[in-house]
Amino acid sequence: MSNWKKRLAAGVLAFITLALAAVPYWPWEEAPADREAIGGAKIPAGPYVALTFDDGPRAATTTVLLDGLAQRGVHATFFVIGENVEGNELLLQRMEGEGHQIGMHTYHHKSLDQLNAAGFYAEVDSLRATLTALLGREEFMLRPPYGMMNAATQARAAAPIVLWSVDPEDWSDRDTARQVEVITENTQDGDIILLHDIYPASVETALQVVDTLMAKGFHFVTVEELFAVRGKTPENGTVYRRLPPSSAG
Numbered sequence: 001m002s003n004w005k006k007r008l009a010a011g012v013l014a015f016i017t018l019a020l021a022a023v024p025y026w027p028w029e030e031a032p033a034d035r036e037a038i039g040g041a042k043i044p045a046g047p048y049v050a051l052t053f054d055d056g057p058r059a060a061t062t063t064v065l066l067d068g069l070a071q072r073g074v075h076a077t078f079f080v081i082g083e084n085v086e087g088n089e090l091l092l093q094r095m096e097g098e099g100h101q102i103g104m105h106t107y108h109h110k111s112l113d114q115l116n117a118a119g120f121y122a123e124v125d126s127l128r129a130t131l132t133a134l135l136g137r138e139e140f141m142l143r144p145p146y147g148m149m150n151a152a153t154q155a156r157a158a159a160p161i162v163l164w165s166v167d168p169e170d171w172s173d174r175d176t177a178r179q180v181e182v183i184t185e186n187t188q189d190g191d192i193i194l195l196h197d198i199y200p201a202s203v204e205t206a207l208q209v210v211d212t213l214m215a216k217g218f219h220f221v222t223v224e225e226l227f228a229v230r231g232k233t234p235e236n237g238t239v240y241r242r243l244p245p246s247s248a249g
Contacts, residue, residue, distance in 0.1 A: 049192075050220070050225075051195070054079045054197075055197070064203050065207075074214075078095055082108070102131060104131070107127045142162070164194035164241060167194045168195070170201070171196060223240075
């Protein structure tokens, strides 16, 4: 079994364990085929959504976010900047220990489509090496800053490339109410939501979104867990914006 498949299976089994601890009953008979079993364990019926955060970590805001997610039993995905990892190593280890996924957002938040090969590897491989030294593994998904990339980016990535399908543009204001409305009114099964854990308003947005969508029956998973739920293995250099059920195309 490949490293990605091992990680995906472990992630989704952890999610199932968490879900079963929180909810006494799951309607197994309603689960579509692409959610039936991984490692012999059945998966709760959806809908599923992946909540993702860019540009952190930032101790003041990311810590509050992690506390709120832990209270709700929710896993998220954090695409971190290398220079922000420095001094926040314990925060990254906490993320990993609490079941969140950590991905790469370059070392200095540079637009990858503007870099030559040497510049690309300096931004991506340096962050990969930093995370490997800290977390003891080598495989991390990549989110290019600003979502900007080209064919060279895909060829050099040596990682799956994760973009998004729901973006409230939280960087443009600090209006939590507006952001929550945009997300909750537009999120569907398989979507990947983009927020930034460096803004207090965005942290509040995230927690309100979790509460609202969970009340509607959504399950929050990491991007890796979303792949596992769909029965798919992420491919290096391939771009992913959302992962709908197989019946949705």
